Amino acid sequence: MKIYTKTGDKGSTSLYGGVKVSKAHIRIDAYGTTDELNSNIGVIASHNSNKQVKEQLLKIQENIFVLGSELATPKEKLYLANGKSRIGQMIQESDIETLESWIDEWEKQLDPLTHFILPGGGKASASAHLARTVCRRAERIVVALAENEEIRQELQKYLNRLSDYFFVLARVLAKMDNEPEVLWLPSKD
Numbered sequence: 173m174k175i176y177t178k179t180g181d182k183g184s185t186s187l188y189g190g191v192k193v194s195k196a197h198i199r200i201d202a203y204g205t206t207d208e209l210n211s212n213i214g215v216i217a218s219h220n221s222n223k224q225v226k227e228q229l230l231k232i233q234e235n236i237f238v239l240g241s242e243l244a245t246p247k248e249k250l251y252l253a254n255g256k257s258r259i260g261q262m263i264q265e266s267d268i269e270t271l272e273s274w275i276d277e278w279e280k281q282l283d284p285l286t287h288f289i290l291p292g293g294g295k296a297s298a299s300a301h302l303a304r305t306v307c308r309r310a311e312r313i314v315v316a317l318a319e320n321e322e323i324r325q326e327l328q329k330y331l332n333r334l335s336d337y338f339f340v341l342a343r344v345l346a347k348m349d350n351e352p353e354v355l356w357l358p359s360k361d
Contacts, residue, residue, distance in 0.1 A: 188241065188259065189249030202317050203243035205310040206331075210236045212303040216341075219296035222348060225341070228274055232334065239263050239327055243314070247322050263326045271333045278344045288356040293346030300342035307335040 179185070184192050185200060193200065210233050217229045241259045242250065252258055291301035311331035317323060346353050 187249070188245040191246055191249065198313065198317050198320065199243060199246075202310065202313045203240040205306065205313055206236050206240040206243060209303060209306045209310050210240070212299065212306050216296060216299040216303055216345075219294075219299050220345060220348075225345070231270075232337075235263060235267055235330070239330060242324070242327060243317070262324070263330045265326060268326065268329050268333050271330070271337050275333075275337050275340050278340045281347065282340070282343050286355075289343070290354040290356050291342070292351075292354050293342060294349040294351035296349060297342045297346035297351060300338050300345055304335050304338035304342065307331055307338060311335065 180195060183195050185195050186192050187199065213229050213233050213236065217226055220226060220229075238259070238261050242262055245259055250258055291305075292298050293301075311328060314323065314328050314331060318328060343353065
């Protein structure tokens with residue numbers, strides 16, 4: 173099977189279930205941005221050797237793939253006649269709760285924030301900050317999509333919590349790598 177199909181050469185693509193749309197469609201932007209986020213998560217993992225972090229990142233990558241699959245599927249094609257999801261697994265409240273528990277555990281290792289911090293803190297930490305910003309963009313696009321099409325609230329909620337996770341993870345990774353966090357101190361001029 174060839175990797176190229178030439179079906180998108182004129183600017184259209186098919187959603188899961190066969191519906192054709194423009195490659196500029198907001199739904200394509202939404203799941204394309206989650207794909208970009210997933211690649212960013214791979215970069216974090218490549219700069220990190222902590223087993224617990226790697227396991228969490230792998231689970232998150234799997235969830236982002238699931239989330240992207242749902243975004244690639246119009247609501248009318250999402251469920252089979254028997255009421256089951258056409259794509260199988262879907263993001264659930266338990267996935268959001270897992271993120272929250274990871275955030276809570278990592279935060280126990282950190283000093284309280286007294287100032288804003290600038291993104292950085294070594295390769296792994298800087299990569300987590302980048303993932304956080306891509307995640308926020310994905311969330312904004314999904315919110316815009318939800319204003320026009322019906323999507324499950326769990327998708328927005330997962331992305332919102334995930335960006336919080338990446339912020340905390342960036343701080344933890346900086347600490348693990350003995351990299352200082354750079355505080356943003358407003359000028360007094």
